[in-house]
Amino acid sequence: MKSKLPLLLLGLLSCATLPAAQPAPVTPSAPVIGWGDQGDGTYRNPILKADYSDPDVIRVGDDFYLVASEFHFIGIQVLHSRDLVNWRIIGQVFPRLPIDPKYDEMRAYAQGTWAPTLRFRNGTFYLYVCTPQDGLFMWHTRNPAGAWSEMVTVKAVANWEDPCPFWDEDGQAYLVHGRKGAGPLIIHKMNAEGTQLLDEGVEVYRGPVAEGPKVFRRHGWYYISLPEGGVEVGGQVLLRSRQLYGPYEKRQVLVDGSPHQGALVDLENGETWFVAFKSTGHLGRVTHLLPVRWGEDDWPVFGDAGRTVAQAKKPTLPGGPILRPQTDDEFSTPVLGPQWQWNHNPDPAAWSLVERPGWLRLRGLPAPELKLARNTLTQKLWGDAGTFEARLDVTHLAEGQKAGVAFMSGNVFGPIGVMRVGGRLVIEVEGAKGPELKQSTVWLRGTYVGDVGRLAYSLDGSTWTELGAPVTLKFGQWKGARVTLYCYGAGDGHADIGEVRYRYQ
The missing domain is CATH 2.60.120.200 (Jelly Rolls)
Structure with a gap:
């Protein structure tokens, strides 16, 4: 969010040198269809016309990584892009949820992983997620396309949702989350390793169906970006305060019915983009990309003056072939493709x-x-x-x-x-x-x-x-x-x- 300074997304989107992810072998450019990359320097929303709900995206150097809610489906797919528009699936975070027998016994429909957050710090990727009846969990890796750690139980607890870690400029770690039923927002201190909460938490905000918080710092302000109003008809708001624990002032940045609940991503060139979902009937919650412009007053303008955009110029990044997540499979390797x-x-x-x-x-x-x-x-x-x-x-x-x-x-x-x-x-x-x-x-x-x-x-x-x-x-x-x-x-x-x-x- 600050031009040409490595600030965004909780101080975790470091541009430190990291071996680039190794996506599946790149195929020739895919044909232009009615959504995604239009082959003329523009894209049409959605950029992913499939159910990648509650998306979170980070930038690490020239690479972008996306994760989303998977609920009772196993793995949490990790997607990779070089331009925020064209994506491939490069891996999954876990092969099973070793939490409760219900995940083996087919009794966990609509449970499982809700609204994960992905962060990068000191050469390591961290993924945090809550399951609604089981707790707060974390996995970590040096390579998001490879194997991840065993699951770390940060806290066994029911009725938490949508966690987001934040390491402040002094190194102190925090975690913000909501409660099932959408609210309130609560902030805890964590140990530096991000494996343990250090207090019972402090409530910092209540709002109408407030959920999916993402916290970051910019120009001395603490911001919490979150959706309000519900999955089908909600919009996006931004909270800000000079103190992490508030009090927070609030501004609606996308009108109700817009794409919402997602990630703000800063580019090295100073551009900012918002990746979010929009409910679309039987397909679920598909992924949209909106430009964001920061004003001199340190408030952002999302999309077209707070409204979504149907088509826009792509992010100013090196071009490449049109890519979409893989689907075909000939089962020619001993490893199951990450699209499954x-x-x-x-x-x-x-x-x-x-x-x-x-x-x-x-x-x-x-x-x-x-x-x-x-x-x-x-x-x-x-x-x-x-x-x-x-x-x-x-x-x-x-x-x-x-x-x-x-x-x-x-x-x-x-x-x-x-x-x-x-x-x-x-x-x-x-x-x-x-x-x-x-x-x-x-x-x-x-x-x-x-x-x-x-x-x-x-x-x-x-x-x-x-x-x-x-x-x-x-x-x-x-x-x-x-x-x-x-x-x-x-x-x-x-x-x-x-x-x-x-x-x-």
Whole structure:
């Protein structure tokens, strides 16, 4: 926020030399579509048309990193960019939540990780997040594209949300957070390592649905940036004070209904940008980018005089190819691509990428229905329309087991798959039996336009037969709709997935 001075985002966005993240191999420039990079020096909002809710972004040198709320989906994806517009997924923070049996037992829908904050200090990245019933947790790493530490329990506590650490200029560490139900905001002192709170905290602000605070210091002022008014219709406000503990004065910087709850990011050239979410129906909360201009009075102007922008000039940074997060997968490596997220904690013994190289093996586990089936693998729903196709080998399904693809809306599924019943393989859609499958390999597909999905199967990967009624895609359990791969049911059987093609616009 101060031109050409390394101040922003809690004093943590240091420009210290750090090995650049190593994203997935860069593909040729992607085609221009109706959102994101327009190929002419401008971008159209959203920059990420998928459910990256409550985004937090930091700059470290020439690199930008983004994290977001994932709730009951495992991992917290880490995205990387060089220009704040084009992003790739470079890793995940954790492979499972070792907090409570409910994350293994499929009983934590809408719980899990809410509104994480990412910070960089003295060569180390820190991620803080609360789960609504379990506590305040932290992970750290020297390389955000690599392995992160084991989970650190900073405090086991219920009903906290949206934590943000802050190291002041004298090195003293603090943490601000809200309470479930959106308010009030409370500040604690922390030890320098950021692993322990040192007091019971001081309330510094109450407001209408006040949540998602991000604290930083600029020109001798302490600022807290936060949304107010609620997920669907809220706006963004800024608090400031000469003292960290207040009293704070307040100014609304984005009108109600604007993108809100996100991160302010300073560039080396003096530009400031705001990355935030906007609720968008079945897709969830998609990511917008707004310019910010600081006035001589040390108050910022967001967007177009406090209103969002549909299209704008990109940040003044070196150009590069148009990139979007990866979706396709041929399962050609022994490591699962970071675009995939498990629904709740996976059972590591029930899936493999090495037992049959080039295939993802999912072993069926007992479950009465798909919403309770472990090892269901998901990706976010992208864009206004798309096609998700998977090739399955169902030779080794056990009697009664099911495998396939599905749309997922909250904890409601719209599946098409194969079931072994009476020794035969049968196509199944939405619980209704379809034709018998006379071969062991089948292609399954979900297509969507807007919030309407359709399901189909193919015997050769090119000629498709639709089955079942259209599936209505919805926002649910605080997350946008998704596409999934699944295999479940009692017995010592499995399904193999050979490739996934997922295209969107």
